Amino acid sequence: MSAKQEYDVQTLLTHGGIQPDQHHGFVNTPIYRGSTVVFPSAEAFREGRQKYQYGRWGNPSTDALTSAIKALEGAEGTVLCPSGLAACSTAILALMEAGDHILIPDNVYSPVRTLCDSLQNRFNFEVTYYDPTLGADIESLVKPNTKVIYTESPGSLTMEVQDIPAIVRVARTHGAFTITDNTWGTPLFFPAIEHGIDLSVMAATKYIVGHSDAMLGTISASPRAWDKIKSFHALTGIFASPDDVTLALRGLRTLHVRLERHQRNAIAVGKWLEQRSEVKSVFYPALESHPQHNLWKRDFKGASGLLSFVTREAPQACVDKLVDSLKLFSIGYSWGGFESLVLPATLQSIRTAKPWEEPGHLIRLHVGLEDADDLIRDLEEALNEFSKNLK
Numbered sequence: 055m056s057a058k059q060e061y062d063v064q065t066l067l068t069h070g071g072i073q074p075d076q077h078h079g080f081v082n083t084p085i086y087r088g089s090t091v092v093f094p095s096a097e098a099f100r101e102g103r104q105k106y107q108y109g110r111w112g113n114p115s116t117d118a119l120t121s122a123i124k125a126l127e128g129a130e131g132t133v134l135c136p137s138g139l140a141a142c143s144t145a146i147l148a149l150m151e152a153g154d155h156i157l158i159p160d161n162v163y164s165p166v167r168t169l170c171d172s173l174q175n176r177f178n179f180e181v182t183y184y185d186p187t188l189g190a191d192i193e194s195l196v197k198p199n200t201k202v203i204y205t206e207s208p209g210s211l212t213m214e215v216q217d218i219p220a221i222v223r224v225a226r227t228h229g230a231f232t233i234t235d236n237t238w239g240t241p242l243f244f245p246a247i248e249h250g251i252d253l254s255v256m257a258a259t260k261y262i263v264g265h266s267d268a269m270l271g272t273i274s275a276s277p278r279a280w281d282k283i284k285s286f287h288a289l290t291g292i293f294a295s296p297d298d299v300t301l302a303l304r305g306l307r308t309l310h311v312r313l314e315r316h317q318r319n320a321i322a323v324g325k326w327l328e329q330r331s332e333v334k335s336v337f338y339p340a341l342e343s344h345p346q347h348n349l350w351k352r353d354f355k356g357a358s359g360l361l362s363f364v365t366r367e368a369p370q371a372c373v374d375k376l377v378d379s380l381k382l383f384s385i386g387y388s389w390g391g392f393e394s395l396v397l398p399a400t401l402q403s404i405r406t407a408k409p410w411e412e413p414g415h416l417i418r419l420h421v422g423l424e425d426a427d428d429l430i431r432d433l434e435e436a437l438n439e440f441s442k443n444l445k
């Protein structure tokens with residue numbers, strides 16, 4: 055399947071990467087595990103005259119996923135990485151050179167911040183963390199050596215939505231590349247390449263795999279960034295396991311159905327949380343109370359299942375109890391699987407461009423595919439208990 059425009063996204067998800075005629079009629083591409091691929095003759099070997107030549111350079115399993123994601127993203131090309139973080143780091147390293155400047159949003163997935171802090175010293179990268187609500191005003195931070203403007207929208211934990219079209223215009227004017235971490239929206243809800251982004255990164259670990267049973271990252275490129283990412287990816291030997299890739303292909307088939315339900319449940323949970331006196335604010339772009347709700351409405355086609363809320367001021371022990379008493383939301387990292395998760399977060403030590411001075415506690419929820427009323431009842435019991443403990 056080729057150009058994205060030809061089919062609706064739901065059709066792409068169903069048919070992307072499927073080639074039964076290449077696999078004896080089997081609907082799904084088998085798992086091709088392997089390093090060595092044998093050649094029929096010395097001449098064929100010398101001339102590299104066959105489609106697959108060595109495991110690391112790709113196989114029918116990895117090709118099935120790259121072609122499906124490429125079509126979905128409307129990209130010039132897609133490469134796979136063994137984790138979402140590997141996709142973020144590979145995207146940055148493919149574009150940056152020693153002495154270059156990169157702009158990173160203050161609410162970036164925090165391991166990317168740790169990475170950039172380390173690269174700053176070791177590879178002589180200049181890094182500036184910026185307020186993610188800047189939009190076109192980001193131009194004031196652009197320097198002659200700015201090579202990359204990195205975005206993540208909505209950003210981690212505090213969920214600010216960025217004005218990506220405005221940022222892309224600034225980057226274009228100054229000859230810089232743009233990267234976006236599109237894990238939350240996926241191309242279903244935010245077609246990043248269409249919005250002018252050069253490298254669209256996803257932690258496929260989250261919604262693409264969708265079942266919390268594998269780790270994977272994807273990088274999809276605009277025509278102007280494709281050669282850079284393709285060659286750097288090949289140079290560094292980054293490779294995704296065919297087993298994990300096959301799980302991602304399975305997840306992909308139901309992505310639109312799952313995202314619709316995550317959205318419906320998250321809206322129900324978010325609206326309910328807003329009404330509670332124990333909750334000071336809810337950070338979820340689909341709610342009208344969200345500071346960038348209008349930007350989200352302009353640029354996004356939907357909202358996924360991740361949201362955060364801030365509790366009233368309370369002793370840490372009360373917040374711990376609230377989190378511990380939830381039965382359907384398990385405590386843990388990551389998100390995007392079928393199940394609900396909760397993560398208590400501390401931001402005070404992380405943010406620099408826009409210090410976090412909120413005295414309440416931030417709690418992140420991944421709203422899963424359970425019954426929304428069951429989830430709300432679980433939260434209700436926990437918040438009632440929280441109220442009682444506060445008195």
Ligand SMILES: *Cc1c(COP(=O)(O)O)cnc(C)c1O
Pocket residue numbers: 137138139140142163206210235237238257258259260269270271388
């Ligand atoms: C989880 C996450 C990543 C990293 O993905 P892993 O597969 O866990 O390495 C990157 N970006 C965002 C926004 C994430 O939420």
